[in-house]
Amino acid sequence: MPFLRNAWYVAAWSRELNAQEPVQRTLLGESIVFFRDSRGAGVALSNRCPHRFAPLSGGKVRGDAIECPYHGLRFDRTGQCVHNPHGDGRIPPAARAASYPLMERYGAVWIWMGEPERAHAVALPSFDYLDERHHETSSGYLLTKAHYQLSADNLLDLSHFQFLHPQTLGSEQMAANGAATFEQAGDTVWSRRLCRGERLQAFVGSAYGMPAGTAVDRRLNVRWNAPGLLSIEVGVAPAGMPPECGRVSFSGHFLTPETEASTHYFFAFGLPKAMGEAARTLVEYAVHGLMTPFKQEDLPMLEAQQRALGGGDFWAANPVMLSIDGAAIRARRIMEHKLADELKLRQAAAIPIECRSRTATHA
Incomplete structure (x- = not known):
C-alpha cells in the first residue's frame, strides 16, 4: 500500500535535533537526515549524497550546511551543494539533495514529504494541551514492527483494555458496563466510550486521584485525523458524579510510517501549568507508568498481527468486523479515499500539458 505523501507527519521530537550531530x-520508506542550522532552524534532506550516494548522516554539521563524510561536499537547507573542496571548486548544477519542508509545533518536528507547494494549505489538528507555553508536557517514543494503520485501529478501539490489559489499564466491568459510539465529521473520526461503575487498577486510579477500590465512571474519547494523528481524552470521576468532580488527562499519539511493516510511535501527555507541581508529576507518571502496558502488551500483539498478515493487504485477508470496529473502519475508508485522490493528482501531473489540453478538448 502506498503512503499518503501530502500530509504532515511527526519526524522527531524537537529535543532530538541539534546543531552538532545529524540525526x-x-x-515513508525513505532515509532522511535532520540537523539544525546556525539559527537553530530544523533542516531535512534526503540522506544520500548525489555524488557517490554516501549517507550524509555520517557526516558533520558545518554551520548552515551538512558535510558528506566521503568527499566533503556540503549541502545547505535547500539541498543545494554550496561547497566542493576538489579541483577548482566548481559545483555541478545537479549537485543537490532533496529537501523537505519542516515545521515545529507541540514539541515536535513535523515533515511534509509530498508536493512542497501544498504544505501550507494543510493545517494540523489541534493538540493545544501540548503547547509548552501553557502546559507541562512529557513525551516518549516507541518503534512498532507493524503497519501504522494497525496501531491506529488499536487506539480507536479501547475495548481491548479488558482483555489485553486485565491487570493494568482494563477492568472486568469494561465490556459489560461500557457503551461505545462512533462519529465522523468530515475527515475527523471520533470514538467515544463511557464505562460506568468501574473499579480501576490501583496505579491507574491513583493517577486520577481515586482511592483504591473506588467505583468510578470512566470516559474515553479518541479523535483521529489522517494519516495517523490521534488525541485521547480520559476522564475519571466517582461513579454517578458529574465529570467535573473527577480528573481528566489528555494525550497525543502520532503514528509515522517507517516502512510498510514498521511505525514510529510518538506520544505525549500535557496538563495545564495552573495545576502547579502536580501537573509535572502526573505527565511524567503517565509516560513512564501508563505507557508501560502499551510497550509490554500492545506492541507484541501488533507485531503478531503484522506477522500474521505478512505483506498482504488488510482487506484481502477478509477480517471479520464487529460493532467495536466502527471508528477504525471509518478511518481506513478516509485513508483509502485520500490515497486514491493523491494518485489521481500524480497521474494528472505526469500527463504533458499538450496531452491534457487535447484530452480536455475531446472530453
Missing part, C-alpha cells in the same frame, strides 16, 4: 530516520 537519521527512515520515514
Whole structure:
C-alpha cells in the first residue's frame, strides 16, 4: 500500500535535533537526515549524497550546511551543494539533495514529504494541551514492527483494555458496563466510550486521584485525523458524579510510517501549568507508568498481527468486523479515499500539458 505523501507527519521530537550531530530516520520508506542550522532552524534532506550516494548522516554539521563524510561536499537547507573542496571548486548544477519542508509545533518536528507547494494549505489538528507555553508536557517514543494503520485501529478501539490489559489499564466491568459510539465529521473520526461503575487498577486510579477500590465512571474519547494523528481524552470521576468532580488527562499519539511493516510511535501527555507541581508529576507518571502496558502488551500483539498478515493487504485477508470496529473502519475508508485522490493528482501531473489540453478538448 502506498503512503499518503501530502500530509504532515511527526519526524522527531524537537529535543532530538541539534546543531552538532545529524540525526537519521527512515520515514515513508525513505532515509532522511535532520540537523539544525546556525539559527537553530530544523533542516531535512534526503540522506544520500548525489555524488557517490554516501549517507550524509555520517557526516558533520558545518554551520548552515551538512558535510558528506566521503568527499566533503556540503549541502545547505535547500539541498543545494554550496561547497566542493576538489579541483577548482566548481559545483555541478545537479549537485543537490532533496529537501523537505519542516515545521515545529507541540514539541515536535513535523515533515511534509509530498508536493512542497501544498504544505501550507494543510493545517494540523489541534493538540493545544501540548503547547509548552501553557502546559507541562512529557513525551516518549516507541518503534512498532507493524503497519501504522494497525496501531491506529488499536487506539480507536479501547475495548481491548479488558482483555489485553486485565491487570493494568482494563477492568472486568469494561465490556459489560461500557457503551461505545462512533462519529465522523468530515475527515475527523471520533470514538467515544463511557464505562460506568468501574473499579480501576490501583496505579491507574491513583493517577486520577481515586482511592483504591473506588467505583468510578470512566470516559474515553479518541479523535483521529489522517494519516495517523490521534488525541485521547480520559476522564475519571466517582461513579454517578458529574465529570467535573473527577480528573481528566489528555494525550497525543502520532503514528509515522517507517516502512510498510514498521511505525514510529510518538506520544505525549500535557496538563495545564495552573495545576502547579502536580501537573509535572502526573505527565511524567503517565509516560513512564501508563505507557508501560502499551510497550509490554500492545506492541507484541501488533507485531503478531503484522506477522500474521505478512505483506498482504488488510482487506484481502477478509477480517471479520464487529460493532467495536466502527471508528477504525471509518478511518481506513478516509485513508483509502485520500490515497486514491493523491494518485489521481500524480497521474494528472505526469500527463504533458499538450496531452491534457487535447484530452480536455475531446472530453
